[in-house]
Amino acid sequence: MKNRPVLTAASVALLLFTAQGQANSVRHYSANLDNSAWQMSEENRLTCEMEHKIPRYGKVFFQSEASKELNLRMKMEMRQLPDGYGVSAIESVPPRWQPGESSYRIGSMKLYxxxxxxxxxxxxxxxxKELEKGRYPTFFYSDWYNNRDQVAVSLSSVNFRNAYDEFMTCVNALLPFSFDDIAYTVLNHEAESEKLTLTSQRKLKxxxxxxxVDSNLELVLVDAYTDSLGAREPNQALTEQRAQEIEQFFIERGIDKTRIKTVGHGEDRPIKSNDNELNRQINRRVIVQLTKPSPIEL
Structure with a gap:
């Protein structure tokens, strides 16, 4: 005799909703075959975002950002925010057209x-991945506005795959570094040369x-320094030239000149003593800083 499938809270809720059109004590929110829509809401080399509307409930967003590591977050935007603290159970529920399949627990989400x-x-x-398999990830929690009710919120896999393919194509094209990785960058020159070191050339690129790809940057600051070998005035001119070369590098790649400010500091502000070549190489540097506008305070 075959074992009967175990009915979880998720499958019970879904069966009730299917058989009666509504659950007796479970309010179920989900897009149906007619209104289930997944679409890209942002798509560039800095951010990939895919959204899904849940009628009468809100939206769900999946977002990945440029970074050294592959990352992802899901945000559930609720029309009515929680009025307390709790935990939502998450189960993977099979679609109604797969009645022989069982639900299973996949995790939980804290509610604040x-x-x-x-x-x-x-x-x-x-x-x-559960959506890619055609299943319905479903969130179950107690309603904070009516303690007699449970809430079930399902993400529909209907019309998911085309948007998912676009999303993953976007994720694969994200820059492999973030703003924080390059917001403050130190570039160094080779000894007795105007050429940047290979590492610095990669950083500059x-x-x-x-x-x-980021038009929201407010200013690019380029500060150039040198060591103390030679006379002060030629050193000052050298740092100004090096800063201007970096500026020209950016301009040739389409960066607006008005977004760039350069300063040559000459041999001032050394970070090491100039008594050996290694220290002098460290002092021969160009610092590139990127700044963003301050958030608007409401």
């Missing part, structure tokens, strides 16, 4: 008073790539 729900990393990826 007056905050949207959020999942990060592994669990957010798990939800995407990264900054250039970032500047081309």
């Amino acid at each position: 008073k007056q905050f949207d729900g959020e999942l990060r990393k592994q669990l957010a990826w798990t939800l995407l 990264q900054i250039s790539d970032y500047l081309q």
